[in-house]
Amino acid sequence: MLDAIVVGGGISGAVAAGRLRTAGRSVVLLEARDRLGGRTCTVDLLGHAVDVGGQWIGPTQKRAHALARRLGIATYEQHHRGAKVVRLGAHTATYRGLLPRTAWNGGTVDDPRIGPRQLLSLGRALAHIELAALRLPVGDPWDARHAAKHDALSVEEWLTRHVGDPVARRVLAWGVNAVFACEPRDLSFLYLLHYARSAGGFQPLLEIRGGAQQTKLHGGTQQYAKRLGEGLDVRLDWPVRAIVQDERGVTVRGERGELRAGRVVLAVPPPLAHAIDFAVPLPAGRAAMHAKMPMGSALKWIVAYRTPFWRERGLSGEAVGDGRFVRAAFDACAPDGSFHALVGFVFGDDLAGLKARDEAGRRAAIVEDLASFFGPEARDAIGYVDRDWTSETWSAGCYVGVAPPGLLTEVGAALRAPAGRVHFAGTETATRWTGYFDGAIEAGERAATEVLGG
Ligand SMILES: Cc1cc2nc3c(=O)[nH]c(=O)nc-3n(C[C@H](O)[C@H](O)[C@H](O)COP(=O)(O)OP(=O)(O)OC[C@H]3O[C@@H](n4cnc5c(N)ncnc54)[C@H](O)[C@@H]3O)c2cc1C
Incomplete structure (x- = not known):
C-alpha cells in the first residue's frame, strides 16, 4: 500500500x-x-513558447516566485510602457493609470462616454470594495460580520444597488470579466471580496505593475x-x-x-x-x-505580428472594453525582440458567439476586433493560436471555480x-x-x- x-x-x-x-x-x-x-499549458507559436493557459505572476505572489527560482525558471517583466486603449461603444481612446476614460466630459445615454462623473462613481465603488474586502478574515470569508448579507448578493445586484452610473457599472463589469472570466450575475459579492482579500486588495488583481500581471516565465x-x-x-x-x-x-x-x-x-x-x-x-x-x-468561461488567444506596431505608436498593448469579442488584451512580445504578439481573452457570454467557428473564423473575428482597438495594422497577423477552456474536458472552464x-x-x-x-x-x-x-x-x-x- x-x-x-x-x-x-x-x-x-x-x-x-x-x-x-x-x-x-x-x-x-x-x-x-x-x-x-x-x-497551465505552453504551446509553440512560430517557434516561441506561449502560454494558452495561466501566464503571469505578481510581486506579492511569494510562493510562485520562490518555486520558479527553485526550479531554475527565469522570469521577465510584462511590457507596460505607453498608453492603454479603451473602447466604449463606438469610442476608442487612450489613457494612463488605473481607470479608463474616453472623454473629459461625460456623454449621454445614447452616446456613452467615460468622463468625470463616471470616474468619480468608479473611484467610489473601488474604494467601497477595497474597504469591505479589508474587513474579511483572510481565508475564512464566511466568518465576516456581513458575510451572509454580502453572499446573498450577486456582483450584478451589488453594482445595481451601489453604483448609480450605468457606464461606471459597465466598466466595473469589464473588470469582473477580466479577473473572474465570468459575468457579474454569476458571482457572489462575498466571493469577489474574498478574492480581493486573498490578493491583498482588488487593485492588485487588475494591475500589471505591482499586480497579478507583472511578471512572466521564460519558456512558459x-x-x-x-x-x-x-x-x-x-x-x-x-x-x-x-x-x-x-x-x-x-x-x-x-x-x-x-x-x-x-x-x-x-x-x-x-x-x-x-x-x-x-x-x-x-x-x-x-x-x-x-x-x-x-468554472468561469474564457478563450485565450495569442496573435503574432511582424512588428510591435502598437509600441511604435506609443501604446503599451493593454486594452480593455467593448470589442465584439475581445474584452482585454496585453502585449505578448518576447523580451529579446525576436517575437511580437498580443494576447487576450474572450469571456463569458461573448464566447458563445465564437463557439461555432473554426480556427480560421475565430482568428478573423479576433483580428478584426483588435483592429478596432489598435488600428488597421492589427489585421496583418502572421500567426495565431487559441484555447477554449470551456471545451477542455479536464478543466471544464477557467480560470477558476466561481x-x-x-x-x-x-x-x-x-x-x-x-x-x-x-x-x-x-x-x-x-x-x-x-x-x-x-x-x-x-x-x-x-x-x-x-x-x-x-
Ligand atoms: C486561460 C487561463 C489564464 C489564467 N491566467 C492566470 C495567470 O495569469 N496567473 C495565475 O496565477 N493563474 C492564472 N490562471 C489560473 C491558474 O492557471 C490556476 O489557478 C492554476 O493553474 C490551478 O492549478 P491547480 O493545480 O489547482 O488546478 P489544475 O491546473 O486545474 O489541475 C488539476 C488537474 O487535475 C486533472 N484532473 C481533473 N480531474 C481528474 C480526475 N478525475 N482524475 C485525474 N486527474 C484529474 C486535470 O487534468 C488537471 O491537470 C489562468 C488559467 C487559465 C486557464
Whole structure:
C-alpha cells in the first residue's frame, strides 16, 4: 500500500506530491490528461513558447516566485510602457493609470462616454470594495460580520444597488470579466471580496505593475508542473472515477486499474471532483462546493505580428472594453525582440458567439476586433493560436471555480477540512491568491503538511 495518492497533476497536485516524496513517503501522482500542468499549458507559436493557459505572476505572489527560482525558471517583466486603449461603444481612446476614460466630459445615454462623473462613481465603488474586502478574515470569508448579507448578493445586484452610473457599472463589469472570466450575475459579492482579500486588495488583481500581471516565465508556466513531475511516479492518462475509503486506507479506481494508499490528496477543480464517485459521502459543505461551483468561461488567444506596431505608436498593448469579442488584451512580445504578439481573452457570454467557428473564423473575428482597438495594422497577423477552456474536458472552464450567491457561506470551513483520509488541494482552496498559481502552491503545500501530520 502506498503512503499517498495525489489526484490531479496541475501545479497544486504536483507540489503536494513533490513535498510528500521529499519527506520520504511513497506517492503516486494520477493525471487524467496526457500531460502535466492542468490549467497551465505552453504551446509553440512560430517557434516561441506561449502560454494558452495561466501566464503571469505578481510581486506579492511569494510562493510562485520562490518555486520558479527553485526550479531554475527565469522570469521577465510584462511590457507596460505607453498608453492603454479603451473602447466604449463606438469610442476608442487612450489613457494612463488605473481607470479608463474616453472623454473629459461625460456623454449621454445614447452616446456613452467615460468622463468625470463616471470616474468619480468608479473611484467610489473601488474604494467601497477595497474597504469591505479589508474587513474579511483572510481565508475564512464566511466568518465576516456581513458575510451572509454580502453572499446573498450577486456582483450584478451589488453594482445595481451601489453604483448609480450605468457606464461606471459597465466598466466595473469589464473588470469582473477580466479577473473572474465570468459575468457579474454569476458571482457572489462575498466571493469577489474574498478574492480581493486573498490578493491583498482588488487593485492588485487588475494591475500589471505591482499586480497579478507583472511578471512572466521564460519558456512558459507549464514548466512548473513538468519540472515538479521529474523524479515523481506520475501516471498520465489515468482519470480517477471513484474514491473509496475505509478505516485502513483509501482505494482509488479508474479504467486503468485500482491503487490503494493511506491518504489521498484531491487536487482537481470543483466540477471535476463532482464527477468522481465517493463511496463514503463527503461532508455536506464540501459536496456542495463540488456540485455548485462551476468554472468561469474564457478563450485565450495569442496573435503574432511582424512588428510591435502598437509600441511604435506609443501604446503599451493593454486594452480593455467593448470589442465584439475581445474584452482585454496585453502585449505578448518576447523580451529579446525576436517575437511580437498580443494576447487576450474572450469571456463569458461573448464566447458563445465564437463557439461555432473554426480556427480560421475565430482568428478573423479576433483580428478584426483588435483592429478596432489598435488600428488597421492589427489585421496583418502572421500567426495565431487559441484555447477554449470551456471545451477542455479536464478543466471544464477557467480560470477558476466561481462561487454563485449563497455558496461560500454554505461551504464554510468544509472548503479545506479533510474528509477522513481525503485531503483537498487545488487553487480554489487557497487562503492567499485564491485562483492563481500562488494559491495552487499554497494549497498543495497545506494538503501535503496535513498528510505528513496525520
Ligand atoms: C486561460 C487561463 C489564464 C489564467 N491566467 C492566470 C495567470 O495569469 N496567473 C495565475 O496565477 N493563474 C492564472 N490562471 C489560473 C491558474 O492557471 C490556476 O489557478 C492554476 O493553474 C490551478 O492549478 P491547480 O493545480 O489547482 O488546478 P489544475 O491546473 O486545474 O489541475 C488539476 C488537474 O487535475 C486533472 N484532473 C481533473 N480531474 C481528474 C480526475 N478525475 N482524475 C485525474 N486527474 C484529474 C486535470 O487534468 C488537471 O491537470 C489562468 C488559467 C487559465 C486557464
